[in-house]
Amino acid sequence: MSRYFPQDTEYFSKLPGYPSQERMKKGPVALIECNQCIPCNPCESSCRQGAITVGSQITNLPVLDEEKCIGCGICAAACPGQAVRIIDLSKEEGIVAFPYEYLPAPQKGQIGNALGRDGSVLGQARVVRVDAPKAYDHTMVVWVAVDKEIAKEVCSFGGKD
Amino acid sequence: MIETDICIVGAGPAGLSAAAAAGEAGASVLVVDENFKAGGQLFKQVHKFFGSENHKAGTRGIRIGEQLLDRARKAGAVFRLRTLAYGFFENGVLGLYDMDSQELGLVKAKKYIFATGAIENVLPMKGGTLPGVMGAGAAQTLMHLYHTRPGNEIVMVGSGNVGLIVSYQLMQSGAKIAALVEAAPKISGYEVHARKLLRAGVKMYTSTTVSEIKGEDQVEEVVLTELDSDFKPIPGSEFSVKADTVCVAVGLSPLTELLQMAGCKLYFSKVLGGFVPLHGRNLKTTHDDIYLAGDCSGIEEASTAMEEGRIAGIGASAEIGFGTDKADELIKQAQERLDELRQGPFGDRRKSGMEEIFTEYEKGAWA
Amino acid sequence: MTNLRITEHPILDIPADTKQVHVYFEGKELLAREGETVASALTSYGIRAFRTTRKRHEPRGVFCAIGRCTDCMMTIDGRKNVRTCMTEVKEGMQIERG
Numbered sequence: 246m247s248r249y250f251p252q253d254t255e256y257f258s259k260l261p262g263y264p265s266q267e268r269m270k271k272g273p274v275a276l277i278e279c280n281q282c283i284p285c286n287p288c289e290s291s292c293r294q295g296a297i298t299v300g301s302q303i304t305n306l307p308v309l310d311e312e313k314c315i316g317c318g319i320c321a322a323a324c325p326g327q328a329v330r331i332i333d334l335s336k337e338e339g340i341v342a343f344p345y346e347y348l349p350a351p352q353k354g355q356i357g358n359a360l361g362r363d364g365s366v367l368g369q370a371r372v373v374r375v376d377a378p379k380a381y382d383h384t385m386v387v388w389v390a391v392d393k394e395i396a397k398e399v400c401s402f403g404g405k406d
Numbered sequence: 407m408i409e410t411d412i413c414i415v416g417a418g419p420a421g422l423s424a425a426a427a428a429g430e431a432g433a434s435v436l437v438v439d440e441n442f443k444a445g446g447q448l449f450k451q452v453h454k455f456f457g458s459e460n461h462k463a464g465t466r467g468i469r470i471g472e473q474l475l476d477r478a479r480k481a482g483a484v485f486r487l488r489t490l491a492y493g494f495f496e497n498g499v500l501g502l503y504d505m506d507s508q509e510l511g512l513v514k515a516k517k518y519i520f521a522t523g524a525i526e527n528v529l530p531m532k533g534g535t536l537p538g539v540m541g542a543g544a545a546q547t548l549m550h551l552y553h554t555r556p557g558n559e560i561v562m563v564g565s566g567n568v569g570l571i572v573s574y575q576l577m578q579s580g581a582k583i584a585a586l587v588e589a590a591p592k593i594s595g596y597e598v599h600a601r602k603l604l605r606a607g608v609k610m611y612t613s614t615t616v617s618e619i620k621g622e623d624q625v626e627e628v629v630l631t632e633l634d635s636d637f638k639p640i641p642g643s644e645f646s647v648k649a650d651t652v653c654v655a656v657g658l659s660p661l662t663e664l665l666q667m668a669g670c671k672l673y674f675s676k677v678l679g680g681f682v683p684l685h686g687r688n689l690k691t692t693h694d695d696i697y698l699a700g701d702c703s704g705i706e707e708a709s710t711a712m713e714e715g716r717i718a719g720i721g722a723s724a725e726i727g728f729g730t731d732k733a734d735e736l737i738k739q740a741q742e743r744l745d746e747l748r749q750g751p752f753g754d755r756r757k758s759g760m761e762e763i764f765t766e767y768e769k770g771a772w773a
Numbered sequence: 774m775t776n777l778r779i780t781e782h783p784i785l786d787i788p789a790d791t792k793q794v795h796v797y798f799e800g801k802e803l804l805a806r807e808g809e810t811v812a813s814a815l816t817s818y819g820i821r822a823f824r825t826t827r828k829r830h831e832p833r834g835v836f837c838a839i840g841r842c843t844d845c846m847m848t849i850d851g852r853k854n855v856r857t858c859m860t861e862v863k864e865g866m867q868i869e870r871g
Contacts, residue, residue, distance in 0.1 A: 250600065283456060284749050284750055284753060285458070286459075324598075325455060325463065326601075327602055400601075440859065441859075466784065537822045540838065544858075547839060554778060554817040555777040556835075579782060
């Protein structure tokens, strides 16, 4: 699938919405893989901390202020492109949160596959939390515990067949 | 004969916005639409929209539809649904056909706003007339208005935003995308939309075309062929995919029949979907009493359609004396929001297409 | 029999108590949902060949689903050439291939 788009973390880590390794180790923080200048800014307007800036030119790429970001996950639900995840490398396991809009809804405690950017199975994921407040309007933000080594690549959850 | 200040044909995002704007300016508004329900394609858009807060970005199209319909109703717009606008005549009269009573009627409005939308393009393919081959928008209609999947295993043809979004929505409705096929060497829609499919394991084939759709009396199998850099099929590269449905997402064409009947001059714009009525920045056509808005003015998006509708609604009302005090300021604001949506590498082409039409209109050579 | 009904959806709330309507396709009773079109009711049963072309006798079905292409026309309650994508189901409706 790499023939279509860049898939590697190295590439995304250069984007202005990508947090530093040190910040990830301190606790949950947004990880924004938004790399095309499309006219869009709900990440900025949804953030209550003022941690994401797109600016008046709404085709700008979002810039993350990693010190202001608390890793709440609101932007992950708001982004129409589903380009935002939350990552937390402060604990023994890596914690990742991503938007999810399929049924059946993942359940807390459920174990399944951690899926990468190209849909490949990276390892095992355990669902630790599912956020689905009314404000997210049916977009779930699913929090999973995964091996720290794969955390930056995990984008989705697949039930085991 | 029904008399009204403003008559709007089409109750989609453009028509509803125009209705709300004209009604709020104080004009009497009649909205005509052939469907059971107002809202056009908005009630089929279950995804969250792009744009800024001003464009209701981050909100699903279905919710925007509800809000807009409510706003148009509160502004006093009268709706005639299940009513076909079948013709526009020399004396400035619009012919209506009530599909339930099967009766004919006429409307005389001071100004008309045509927001007739678009139709999906057909792609000539061997076997392309088999039942089970349909527009991607048709699949959306079946799923989101009538809660029916078009099929279980889908081949999507076209990788623009429509193809990508509808593929995602088909998966949300429980279907499997057997393949997404694109003749160009690159995915043409937003990468973020494509990534939703990639992470769900969808197989995408660029530089590939459908060479044949096979089946007895409906789609059973789709034969794909790789294309070289000149878009020529590569012999021996054929492979077959099992599918019961082929969705075609290869662009849209503006629906301009009524505008043509009214004598509005057309202009060919490849980037805007073909022949579009010549119009100015104020959405006025070459006919003095006719404005237009939305996809019939050139293929764009629901968010741009809503801003165009607003500009047309305010402008048409002001021309007949309603809301003249605020019109300039409101149009300016809508124009700014519209410009925002036409920014960036994806909006640039459409923007220059529109500018070309405005320039041609302003030349006045058509008069 | 094929069932293409969407009974649950991650975004849409699909009411479970929509009134059912009986329609008859070539004499066979089908259950449709009030407010839907003939085209969607047939599609939900996996019925997709709606008519046969006059000269070449080829099957045709839904293409645009918004009343423009006329490929989905059928004979409904004896009336020919009715666009099934623009026609609401009614109790007792008789639907024949066009």
